[in-house]
Amino acid sequence: MNQASGTSLIDLQNISKTYDSGTQALQSVSTSIAQGSFVSLLGPSGCGKSTLLRIIASLVQPTTGTVSWPSTGGVRPADIGFVFQDATLMPWASVLDNVYLPFKLQGRALKDVAPQIMDALARVGLADFAKSFPRELSGGMKMRVSIARALVTRPPVLLMDEPFAALDEFTREKLDDDLLALWQAENWTVIFVTHSVYESVYLSERVLVMGARPGRILHDMKIDEPHPRSRAFRATAAYGQRCAEISDALRHDAGAV
Amino acid sequence: MENSRFLRILVPTLVGIAFLLIWEMLVRVKGVPEFVLPAPSRIWESLVLNFGSLMFSLWITLRVTLSAFVLAVIGGVGLAILFSQSRLIEGALFPYAVVLQVTPVVSIAPLILIWVGYDNVEIALLIIAWIVAFFPILSNTTLGLRSADHNLRDLFRLYGASRWQILSELLLPSAMPYMLAGMKISGGLALIGAVVAEFVAGSGTSTGLAWRIIEAGNRLDIPKMFAALLLLSALGIAIFFALTWAEHRLLRRWHESALKRES
Numbered sequence: 001m002n003q004a005s006g007t008s009l010i011d012l013q014n015i016s017k018t019y020d021s022g023t024q025a026l027q028s029v030s031t032s033i034a035q036g037s038f039v040s041l042l043g044p045s046g047c048g049k050s051t052l053l054r055i056i057a058s059l060v061q062p063t064t065g066t067v068s069w070p071s072t073g074g075v076r077p078a079d080i081g082f083v084f085q086d087a088t089l090m091p092w093a094s095v096l097d098n099v100y101l102p103f104k105l106q107g108r109a110l111k112d113v114a115p116q117i118m119d120a121l122a123r124v125g126l127a128d129f130a131k132s133f134p135r136e137l138s139g140g141m142k143m144r145v146s147i148a149r150a151l152v153t154r155p156p157v158l159l160m161d162e163p164f165a166a167l168d169e170f171t172r173e174k175l176d177d178d179l180l181a182l183w184q185a186e187n188w189t190v191i192f193v194t195h196s197v198y199e200s201v202y203l204s205e206r207v208l209v210m211g212a213r214p215g216r217i218l219h220d221m222k223i224d225e226p227h228p229r230s231r232a233f234r235a236t237a238a239y240g241q242r243c244a245e246i247s248d249a250l251r252h253d254a255g256a257v
Numbered sequence: 258m259e260n261s262r263f264l265r266i267l268v269p270t271l272v273g274i275a276f277l278l279i280w281e282m283l284v285r286v287k288g289v290p291e292f293v294l295p296a297p298s299r300i301w302e303s304l305v306l307n308f309g310s311l312m313f314s315l316w317i318t319l320r321v322t323l324s325a326f327v328l329a330v331i332g333g334v335g336l337a338i339l340f341s342q343s344r345l346i347e348g349a350l351f352p353y354a355v356v357l358q359v360t361p362v363v364s365i366a367p368l369i370l371i372w373v374g375y376d377n378v379e380i381a382l383l384i385i386a387w388i389v390a391f392f393p394i395l396s397n398t399t400l401g402l403r404s405a406d407h408n409l410r411d412l413f414r415l416y417g418a419s420r421w422q423i424l425s426e427l428l429l430p431s432a433m434p435y436m437l438a439g440m441k442i443s444g445g446l447a448l449i450g451a452v453v454a455e456f457v458a459g460s461g462t463s464t465g466l467a468w469r470i471i472e473a474g475n476r477l478d479i480p481k482m483f484a485a486l487l488l489l490s491a492l493g494i495a496i497f498f499a500l501t502w503a504e505h506r507l508l509r510r511w512h513e514s515a516l517k518r519e520s
Contacts, residue, residue, distance in 0.1 A: 059411050082415055088408040091511040092430045104426070105416040133510050 008032040008070055009157060009189050010056060015065035017051055017215075025051045027214035028065070033191060035071065035156075038183055040200035040207045041193045042246065048215025049193045050161050056191065057082055057159055072156075081150030081158040081188075085165055087142035089134040089149075095121070096130040099149045106153075113152075120152040121145075123182060140171035144178075151182070157189040165195070173231070176203060184228060197250070201242045202234060209246055211253040219249050295480040300487065303480035311469065311481075315488050318451055318465035321379060322496070325386030326447040330440060332387070333394030341402040341428060342420070351399075358392040362450065366457040378458050382465070385457075386450030390443040397439030401432025434512050437504040444496040452489065466492075 010033040017026040025048040033039055041049040054060040056067055058076050068074050079102075089098045097104075099120055103113040121127050124144040134142055143163060150158055164172040180203060183190055194200050200207045201223055209219040225238055233239055277297045283289070284296040291299060304311065336354070340347035366385050373381040405427050413423050455467035466485045473481040508515035 054411075057415060059415060078417060080415060082412060084408045084412075086408065088406060088412060090409065090427070090430065092433070101412075101426075102416050105413065105418045105422055135511060 007035045009035040011066075011068045011070060012052075012056070013066050013068070015052070015055060015062045015067070017048065017055065017060065018063045024214040026055075026062070027216045029215075029217055030065075031208065031217060031220065033189060036187050036189055037206060038180075038190045038192065038204045040204040041191065041210060042195065042197065042200040042207050042250075043210030043215075044195065044212055044250065046215070047210040047212040049210050051215065052210075053159050053161050053191060053193050077156055079153045079155040081153075081155040083143075083146050083150050083158070083160040083163045085162045087134070087139075087146040089142060089145055091134050093133075094130065095126065095132050095134070095137070095145050098134070098145055099152050101149060102153045116152055116154075117148075120148040123151070124148045124178070138171075139167055140175060143167060143171075143175060147175075147179070147182075151186070151188075154186070155188075157191070158183075160190065160192045162193050162195065164199070172199070177231070179203070180227065180229060197243050197246050198234075201239060201246065202229065207246060209249050211250075218253055219246075221246065221249075292477045292479050295483060299480045300483040303478075304484040304487065307481055307484060311466070311485060311488060314464055314466045314469045314485070315492065317379075318448075318455070318467065318489070319492060321382045321386055321451040321454070321465065322448045322492070325383050325390050325450060326440075326444055326496075328383070328387050329391035329394055329443050329447060333391045333439065333443070334398050334436065336395050337398035337402055337432075338424065338429075340399050341424070347399070354392060354395055357388060362389050363453055363457060366454055370458055375458075381458060382451055382454040385454035386447050389450030389453070390447035393442040393446065394436065394439040397435045397442075398432055401435025402428045404435065405431035434508055434514060437500075437507065441497070441500045441504065444500045445493060448489075448493050448496060 012029055012031050012033075015026055015029040016024070018024045029048075029052060041052060043049050051060060055062050057080060058067070067076070069076055090101070093101075096117060099117050100110055100113065103117075104110075118127065118130065121130055124147050126141060126144050126148065129137065129141065129145075134145070137145065146163070164175050167175065176199060179190075182188075192200070192203060204223055205227075207219075207221045207223060208217050209221060210216065211218045221242075223242055225233065225236075225242075281296045281298060284294060295303075336350070340351065362385055365388070366381075369384050370378070370381045373384065409427055410423070413427055418426070451465065452467040455465045456471065458468075459471075466489050469485040470482050470489075473479070473485065505515055
C-alpha cells in the first residue's frame, strides 16, 4: 500500500564490493528502493546482504557503483535509523540516555528532546523503563530500546541488519508484529536484512533474494498481500506458497554453486 | 548473605586475633629475645611511644605515594588517549614505555637521585614511584580504549559524531573498567615504588616509613621496625580498599565485574 507512491528513495547502480583480502562480496547490484516500502534482503550467510546494507548507510564504500538518494538531492540524509543484530546499547548508560544518543551527538540538550525520547520509548512499549540499565532488561526489551533509538529522530529510512535473529521465536514474532505496526503508522522506508524466508515473506512488500559467491540479487519478488498483516496471514495458502517459491529459488542457487 | 558476610569479615578477624594471641604467648613462654621477635604488645607500645614521628613519616610516604599515583593516572590515561588517536604515535612511543617498565627501577634509582640531587629527595622519590606505577594504567587504558564495541563505533559514525564525541562518549566509558583495574594495580605499585625509592635514597632529608625501618634496624629497635611495617601494611590496605570502593561505585550499575549474582 505504501508502495503506491512509487517515488524512489534510494537508487543503487552497479554496486560491487571487493575486500582487500580479494573476497568479492557483491557483484553489480542494481535496484531501487521506493519511498515508504518495506523491502527485505534475504539470503544465506556470505551473500553480501549486510555489506549491501552498510553500503546504503555509507558505513562501507563500494568498490564500484553509486548509491544515490534522489529525493534528498542525491546525498544520504543525515538522519538514518540503523538497527544491528545485537541491541548494541551503551551498557554504562540508562535506557533514556541510550535513546538520547542520536540527539546528543547532534548537540541537542536533553530537556529539549525529552518528549520525543519518551514518545519513542512509549511506541516500543518501554515507557516505564527509561531509568533502567541495559543489563536489567531481557533480550527482547534491549532490542526494543535499539529500535526506539533508531526511530527517535524520525528518520525517513530504517536499516535493520538481522535485528531479531538472536531472539527466541515468540519474542521475534511479537517484535515482527510491532515493527509492522510502527511501519504502517510512520510512513517509513524499511530495509530489513534477514536469513529467514518466513520472516521476510511475513513482513515485506518486496523480497530481494540474494545468492552467494559472488553476492548478487537473484530474484526480485513482490509479496503483494495486503497490510496490515496479522498472525492469521502465516496460516494462509498464499503465505505458504510464497515461502515455498523463495525457498526453491534459494535452493536452486545453492545447488548451482 | 549473612553467611557470606560472616565468612568474609568475622572469620579472618578471628584468625588474626588467634594468631596474635599465640604469637604473644610463644614469645613470653619461650622467652624469645626482643631483637629477634618482639611480642605484639611490645610492638603496640612502640607504636604509641613513637606515634608522633611515625605519623610524620607516614605522612611523607603517603604524600609521595598519592602524588605518584595521581601523576601516573594523568600520565597513563593521557598517553593512552594520545595512542588511541594515532597509531603512529603509539607505534613510536609504546616500545619505550615498555623499556621503562621492564628495567628494574632499583637500578635506575641511584641515577635519578644524582640527576635530581640529594636536596630534592622527595622529587626523586616521586619520579621513581611514578615510573613503577604508570605502566599498568597506560597498558590497561590503551587496551580499554581499543575494546569499544565496533557496532557502536559504526553507529557513532552514522550519526556524524566528532572525534571528541567518539572519545568522550564511547571510548572513555568503554575503557573505564580496564582503567580502574589498572589503577588498582598501580595504587599498590606506587606504594612499593615509594618504599623502594626511600631504601635507595638511604638517608638525607627523606624520612618516610621505609627510612624509619632501616633506621630502627640499624639500632636493633625491632619493635619500632615492626610498628613502621604495620603502618606501611595499613597504608597499602587502605589504598586497595579505597580503589576497590571507587571501582564498585563507578561500575556497579553496568559492568559484569561489579554485579552481584543470585546463585
